[in-house]
Amino acid sequence: MTLIDRRPWYAANELLAFLLELAALACLSWWGFSVAHDEATGVLLGVGTPLVAIVLWSLFAAPKARWRPRLSLVLVVKAVVLGGGAAAVYGVGEHVAAMVMAVVVIANTAVAEAFRPALAT
Template sequence: MSTDPRTAPFAGRPWFAANEILAFVVELAALACLSWWGFTVGDSAVLHILLGLGVPLAAIVLWALFAAPKARLRPGLPGVLLVKAVVLGGGATALYGVGHPLGALVMAVVVVANTAVAETLRRTAAGRPVGPDTDSTTDSPESG
């Protein structure tokens, strides 16, 4: 039986799939919160529109350049986590800014937990670390 290449990363890893879906929902929520905040800041309608559209657009560009899985300028893990903190933490801060401190706290906790689980799961395969610092040829079923 062949595995569909579109679902291969999630095969046999339901927690990974669930966490990736949650990550996407959190990213969309952060953009929505940034937009909501932008539309409420300032005194003029022009400023509302500029911030309401411009802040989430800036977050999208930042994410696409540095934090997306296929980012054009993907930095190391500390850089990616910094961008995630700015964008996702900015979403929680924006939610606080529009008057929802409890929602902001819940969002912040979900962001931290989801990011920690995502980064941990992305760096393990069957309990073994993977990445440029590990030798993927040792102890693998294919090598021996």
């Protein structure tokens, strides 16, 4: 498969990655509002948890991140945010959806890292 043949797949995988990022934020918010015992805590967790994830992502994992650390730290941040989204879905009782999300996140990240070196050349 040539580099030209890989670009559409890479673009589709990057679109999936973006959708997974949005889904993780929504899942973190859903969890935050679901686990709270009162309205104030619900707002704090439902808004604060995804906000913390956004800050982490924008500082370390976004394509135009303020600081671009080594790949290992970027993957840790991705695992915390995207894995946190899957864990949040698990926490609200949607166990099958959480497992599906986790598998898709792992596959998406693996494909992104497999194609990235080929596109850099």
